[in-house]
Amino acid sequence: MKSMRRIAKENQILDAAERIFSEIGFRNTRMEDIAREIGMSKGSVYFYFESKENLYMAVTYRAFEELIRGYKACSASTKDENGKTAVVELFRYHLDFCENQPGYYALLMNYMSLARAEEEKNADMALSEAMRDSTYFRKIRNLRDLPLEIVVSEIVRGQEDGSIRNKKHPHLLYLSAWAQVAGFTEIRSTSRKNRKSTVLNVSVAEWREYTFELMSRVLDDLAA
Amino acid sequence: MKSMRRIAKENQILDAAERIFSEIGFRNTRMEDIAREIGMSKGSVYFYFESKENLYMAVTYRAFEELIRGYKACSASTKDENGKTAVVELFRYHLDFCENQPGYYALLMNYMSLARAEEEKNADMALSEAMRDSTYFRKIRNLRDLPLEIVVSEIVRGQEDGSIRNKKHPHLLYLSAWAQVAGFTEIRSTSRKNRKSTVLNVSVAEWREYTFELMSRVLDDLAA
Amino acid sequence: MKSMRRIAKENQILDAAERIFSEIGFRNTRMEDIAREIGMSKGSVYFYFESKENLYMAVTYRAFEELIRGYKACSASTKDENGKTAVVELFRYHLDFCENQPGYYALLMNYMSLARAEEEKNADMALSEAMRDSTYFRKIRNLRDLPLEIVVSEIVRGQEDGSIRNKKHPHLLYLSAWAQVAGFTEIRSTSRKNRKSTVLNVSVAEWREYTFELMSRVLDDLAA
Amino acid sequence: MKSMRRIAKENQILDAAERIFSEIGFRNTRMEDIAREIGMSKGSVYFYFESKENLYMAVTYRAFEELIRGYKACSASTKDENGKTAVVELFRYHLDFCENQPGYYALLMNYMSLARAEEEKNADMALSEAMRDSTYFRKIRNLRDLPLEIVVSEIVRGQEDGSIRNKKHPHLLYLSAWAQVAGFTEIRSTSRKNRKSTVLNVSVAEWREYTFELMSRVLDDLAA
DNA sequence: TATGAATGAGAGTTCATTCAT
DNA sequence: AATGAATGAACTCTCATTCAT
Secondary structure: OOOHHHHHHHHHHHHHHHHHHHHHOOOOOOHHHHHHHOOOOHHHHHHHOOOHHHHHHHHHHHHHHHHHHHHHHHHHHOOOOOHHHHHHHHHHHHHHHHHHOOOHHHHHHHHHHHHHHHHOOOOOOHHHHHHHHOHHHHHHHHHHOHHHHHHHHHHHHHHHHOOOOOOOOHHHHHHHHHHHHHHHHHHHHHOOOOOOOEEOOEEHHHHHHHHHHHHHHHHHOOOO | OOOHHHHHHHHHHHHHHHHHHHHHOOOOOOHHHHHHHOOOOHHHHHHHOOOHHHHHHHHHHHHHHHHHHHHHHHHHHOOOOOHHHHHHHHHHHHHHHHHHOOOHHHHHHHHHHHHHHHHOOOOOOHHHHHHHHOHHHHHHHOOOOHHHHHHHHHHHHHHHHOOOOOOOOHHHHHHHHHHHHHHHHHHHHHOOOOOOOEEOOEEHHHHHHHHHHHHHHHHHOOOO | OOOHHHHHHHHHHHHHHHHHHHHHOOOOOOHHHHHHHOOOOHHHHHHHOOOHHHHHHHHHHHHHHHHHHHHHHHHHHOOOOOHHHHHHHHHHHHHHHHHHOOOHHHHHHHHHHHHHHHHOOOOOOHHHHHHHHOHHHHHHHOOOOHHHHHHHHHHHHHHHHOOOOOOOOHHHHHHHHHHHHHHHHHHHHHOOOOOOOEEOOEEHHHHHHHHHHHHHHHHHOOOO | OOOHHHHHHHHHHHHHHHHHHHHHOOOOOOHHHHHHHOOOOHHHHHHHOOOHHHHHHHHHHHHHHHHHHHHHHHHHHOOOOOHHHHHHHHHHHHHHHHHHOOOHHHHHHHHHHHHHHHHOOOOOOHHHHHHHHOHHHHHHHOOOOHHHHHHHHHHHHHHHHOOOOOOOOHHHHHHHHHHHHHHHHHHHHHOOOOOOOEEOOEEHHHHHHHHHHHHHHHHHOOOO
């Protein structure tokens, strides 16, 4: 049983690690950086996390946990609304999450990449072997599909309650909507370091709203 | 004046580098890997490219060059069609390009990140300093905005010839369309290592076509 | 605050570095050599000194410190004697120092060279840039002129108390005397590896004494 | 038999090598530097000199040759003067030579060091083994003692003709005088990069003259 | 628990030297 | 004779990891 103190320390390390990993990437991050960030010694970090990869996976795991907590809360808060509203809110939440947790998007994508590589027994990535060996890697498996499932079930609900008139396969709708959010996040993040509110002279806020308007329209399938 | 032989060798190296960088990333790639891939010694690679960062930027430069060659060709081949068709074809070309040149997408995005970091004098990325110092980095500056300009001019043409009824700012339309393509590429690539033709039980070909259908619809702005 | 243990280790490394640098020169010395000399690993040396140049400058700094400590002690011990005696003793001390600290002379001269190159913004010496960037390089600046100042003030004292009848400019006397000591050290060191007590069939001890006799005579200026 | 053309090329290389070796030292000099300096390729240099060490020794050899040519000329031109004058002129020539051939002094000293190391079978200097293996190294042996012998014979002549009243062992006188010249050269060279005409506010020309005045006085032995 | 030290396996880069043309 | 290429050993420096205290 982990003590309160231990959990607190672990979270402190995870915070720092998340910050730095997402800023400069896994390989560019030194354990020393993480330790210094919280006034700790390198050795101590190893007391809590057995390896760099393990720490990285722990960060990813925590991020998944939090994301899913949010998905569930979001889903719960819209259970009285129609399916379409629920879906849009879920993506809105997702986008907010990425915006507020810099680099979270990268963690998620990287995990997906690793998971895929495992299924395919792709031995290309020697480095990531250690990641897949991490206990956290396996713990994430129990979570990773939840966001998908939650969104898809809301899509189905929407198709049933008539708010989503688009009758394409729910997975296709999910992918289309997610691609839009992912693309927005990716392009936005490429120019994110500063907090500039415009990209190419377009107000980010406007672009963002338009993204959701398009998503909404897709679900409406007005054109079909 | 570079000899034919030299250019051929450089391209051979660039090919190998592109392959490996895109497979396992910049940091994970060893110069030795690249050299061995083409049966060369480490030292020889340095005869052609002064540093790892320089080589990386050279790869990026070549990718930009090729991309733009394609954009121009694509644009030329649709000059008799209406603007909307031209725009869709450009994105279709872009997506094909990313699909066929594994990792190209990452190169492009990474460059944008570096360029942005430079404008903001963001010293976070110590590693990338050497990249920005590369002569290729500066050569790319003359190219990087061409794709944007080409697409935007076609959008404008489409708005003028009536094929693009959506009267939003061309930049906003560009971003929306590009986000869709970028998102598709990103998600697709996360599960690309093998040549599986389905993601989440959805046929990739179908998803792909649907992406263009949605893009087309956005330009039509049927719902507006 | 540096621990006792740390300081001891640093000095152990400095000892080894001084030994090897002076034996085979800066460029010929490998960090590995220094580490092995004291049964340490390469990496550990880097724990204490951030670079080879930094280590070299640290060695130089320590040498300066010790030299000056000696100058001061020597000067203090002759404060009741006349100026000429004080001057001769200072040079005698200097020569002893060079004799006992093999290669010290080279360190001192190299530093002077670097310092000069800096003032002249001479970019010839690419290698030494890192040396000038060392924190130790700047620390030495506060010390480097002390020997000169001490000797010159004793020369002035000697001219005032009548023991140094030579009325030439104190700096000229300093240079003339120092040249003699420097020349002796240089020639002697060229054939120093062994402890042979003769050079060209001349007893080194005799030559040495004669050097001081000549110096003494210059200060007396008997011939003027 | 070496062709004219070959000898010319060799000398061109030797010129460049002498310049660069003396500026930045043996280890810091790259064969490429030397080749580029005269618009030649690295490979070509190897056609004329089998190794870097061999080239270095060739430079040294040529320097010795020239020095000795000068010694002989100088000696011949003073054969009608008394011994003391001849000695002073020889040292004056030596000093001029060092002043005009930057780095020559280092070459000479380095050779002495190598020669000494050989006699003592000192295996410290692994690098220099190749130098001692050079054919030029052995050729120098036939020359190296000539300057000493010439000076010493003039000293003896001076002692006999009464111009050198100092009756100390000629070798001791030689060492004392040479030390003075060597010290002057060393200190002067430390601050030589620019052509400043003062050191420590002392006019170099004045210091130089004073050096010879002192030397002259030593030979006179006025004080004895 | 925590930390300062120590380690050692690389990784990027340099450069003397060789070789094919 | 000359050169552009190619090589590989050597070297500096990094950093994840371990360990003694």
